[in-house]
Amino acid sequence: MKQTIESLPLVKEITDVLQQLGIKEVNPAYSTGLVWGGHEGRSTRTITSPADGNTIATVNMANADDYDQVVQTAQEAFKVWRKTPAPKRGEVVRQIGDRLRKHKEALGKLVSYEMGKIYQEGLGEVQEMIDICDFAVGLSRQLHGFTMHSERPQHRMYEQYHPLGIVGVISAFNFPVAVWSWNAMLAAVCGDVIIWKPSEKTPLTGVACQHIIREVLTENELPEGIFNLIIGDAEIGSLMSHDKRVPLVSATGSTHMGKKVGEAVGARLGKSLLELGGNNAIILTENADLEMALRAIVFGAVGTCGQRCTSTRRLIIHENIYDQVKERLLKVYPNLPIGHPLDSTTLIGPLIDKDAVNAFSNALEKVQQEGGTLLTGGEVLSGDGFETGTYVKPAIVEAENHYEMVQEETFAPILYLIKYSGEVENAIEIQNGVRQGLSSAIFSTSLLETEAFLSHWGSDCGIANVNIGTSGAEIGGAFGGEKETGGGRESGSDAWKVYMRRQTNTINYSRELPLAQGIKFDIMD
Template sequence: MRTAEETGKRETPARTVASRIGGRPAEEAPGGRLTSANPARLEEAVAEVLLGDASTFVEACRAAREAQGEWAAVPAPIRAQVVKRIGRLVEKNKEALARLVTREVGKPYAESLGEVQEIIDTCDFFTGEGRRLYGHTVPSEMPDKQLFTFRVPVGVAAVITAGNFPVAVPSWYLVPAILCGNAVVWKPAEYAAAAGDALAQLFFHGGLPEGVLNVVQARGEATFEGLERALGEGLVDKVGFTGSTEVGSRIGELCGRHRQSPCLELGGKNPLVVMPDANLDLAVEGALFSGFGTAGQRCTSLGTAIVHESVYGEFLSRFDRAVREAPVGDPMREVLYGPMISEKFYERFVGWLELVQDHHTLHGSTGTGRITRDNPRENFLGDPEAGLYCHPTIVAGVTGEDELYRTETFGPIVGVAKFSTFEEAVELANGHGYGLSAAIYTESAREALRFRERVSAGMLSVNNSTSGAEAHLPFGGNGKSGNGSRLSGVWVLEQFTRWQAMNWDFSGRLQKAQMDIPELPFDEGFRLEG
């Protein structure tokens, strides 16, 4: 395999990216045009994007509706073979897709390779599920009658994803939805349009019939309007959304009007609890990756490290040193993190820095905000003026009363809070209202299990980071982080199938449940003696 620096030497010209409906690329741009730029080198255009509008989204839903019935009629094991071929194509194109992800969203190349591997793992897992879309044979309360349950596809799924994981997270929706016999309309993030188009091309060349997967390149508001219209016309049966809590609430409200329950994977303010007996070096390593990997632009990024007072000072000192020494910069080199994904996220992050108050103490960097020649950082690799790079910042002295504690900041900033009792640690871990992921560092099985029982997060790590997912484990959150739905593993099948019950009476006469149940005699008055 070529090294990251070797793969970064070859420039790739900007491509033109458009919506693809019914197997055909759009030729017009009713939603305008957009240039997707490399956030590590802003002068480099990655793609020219022809944007669709609300009507484009509705048209894609109609194409999906037309294709879905025929696709659902294909036996599930055969659909799984298409998923298998998609996985093999992704595997053969792993480096090329990873390079594109790094160019478009600034993720370090090693992380991009891991993201593409997640697609391969997802395809591998669901290839087997094509032979395991099990129903049940259920005993009847009446003779000469059998009861069965079946999984059936929901129909047309509309999937809207964010761009911080522009290919892995979409695969968590697309692969199981398609395997289960649904047709999909997918709207990738407009700032990751090229990566989205590349992933879709791999799906198309894997053998999907036209219309089973449709891709809409559009801005957020146009997508929301299109979704509202498509739901109103009865063209969408399931909505999947990964993104902010605010937008997720709007989508949940919209789907509720149409008696649908969407799959919502939203933001997080993820705690990492450090107990008195924790391995501090391991805890610092976990906090470094959790808080600053992908420049803190993950829904599972560490929000607040919650540290016992007996080790608070030592943890903070070691964490400070680790952050100062960590290389930051050019994502094609070996760095902790690269640039902010786009100008939009950079501007939001700078605004969130205003949440730092007088009683907080900053650690881990020589500056805050954007890294430039005038606001430099030691251990920076590359040209800071070329991209949207921000200083890593540790904010000590955070309390449960601070807005910084309650707000998802989505950038390279980590709060550190102090606790004295286990109850206080749990309260800080839950008090912000998010419930995506959490971590605890301890050598005590008792404390780990107590924390698991009381933490509100949908995912918990013991002596590991708040970030990380595997294809066969449920992924999702509660509270502000989601509506309890789960992606990945067998659990996601509940999102893209519906249960159908069937009773088959072969008695030759009408048997009425709860009315014609045969009763066996018994001696109700029998009593044992003495």
């Protein structure tokens, strides 16, 4: 276990990163892509790293007037951007992707230092941004509609898609830039303009992205208001959710937060795209390849210190291999390297803050009161290198699926071991027996078992994987889940359609005016 980072020239390293990405000691409250505003007279928030407790920078927090200014600027930009040909919009996104490549290492380090995920995961998050830019560039030439035959002679029918207008994006701390890019780059090639409210816990990566985008907008002589950033607390999110000028709000976060957003947007008959909680399970049948499965289980359970919406939280194991799997995990867990996320030997960084640590400890206490058995981990680390109180040892708990804490999503590295017997359908019933429905996986070499898992009576999740874990989705597929996960879909496949309004068109190229369904309605002699 790594307990010190004295070998790293960290102070200079982070200082260089902040300078390269344009992060100041105090940063403005909002950006309209070209212009920064909200420099003075606002409340402030100091951003510290969960890795070592050091101050990174301070941000001004936007107020209602700032929000209104951003919305008005975005409305004007939409009038220009929607008339820009989609392939030209794609060219702008391509340039953003290239600029992200240039700053990949620096931005990856900032993601790691501000959020706490290890550097390799920080790099992976920036790569997701680059990948979605590439995807969006191709999409800009494929915003296709559909043609269908009319029942009326000499009539043509087709469907087409038009941009919505302003897309509001509320992102979470655990993926401070990737999820924004999933929304923003697709919305941009669709002709929309974007207002991004990052998590108030990790706003500096948002500031850095705005500086990168500003270079591209300036070089292409584009107006301000296409890509906007506003830093604020829940009040700003509420303003956006209730604002009729924002036809779509995409929100990522807790189910509690998502319900508030969904209710507010729904009350004004707007559109919401919700990516909320997950309570993801891996099923291990008797036919599982355990060597492969164990790698997926450990990454899924402890990667990002359990702070992914796709983190593996439940392991549903056939009784005939249960003891073997438990023994293997109990050998691996105590030796997992915990430490500073920028240390190359670290696999597990800190939780985001002490509130998350308290939630971790409280969940372990409560599940044991319900009858669960803590097998390993659960300690909050202290001492040299762990003075922040944000580092914990990942925990494994024997439990039953009906326990209240097992039914909840604790955003921390807790893995519940659950035993099943009989056929795979019994395991699937356990997996589906929670309120969330994001990601799921099965490890089996049996075609009968895996096809049952993928069938319409199988996994009820938006993501169902075979012989890979629950975490680490590619951008090519639509990402999202069912039930209390919110039902939204982002990123690949045809997720782009949510950022557009659908229109059915009928063209009459005859000199007659027949009505559909053969209706006769003659008003002329």
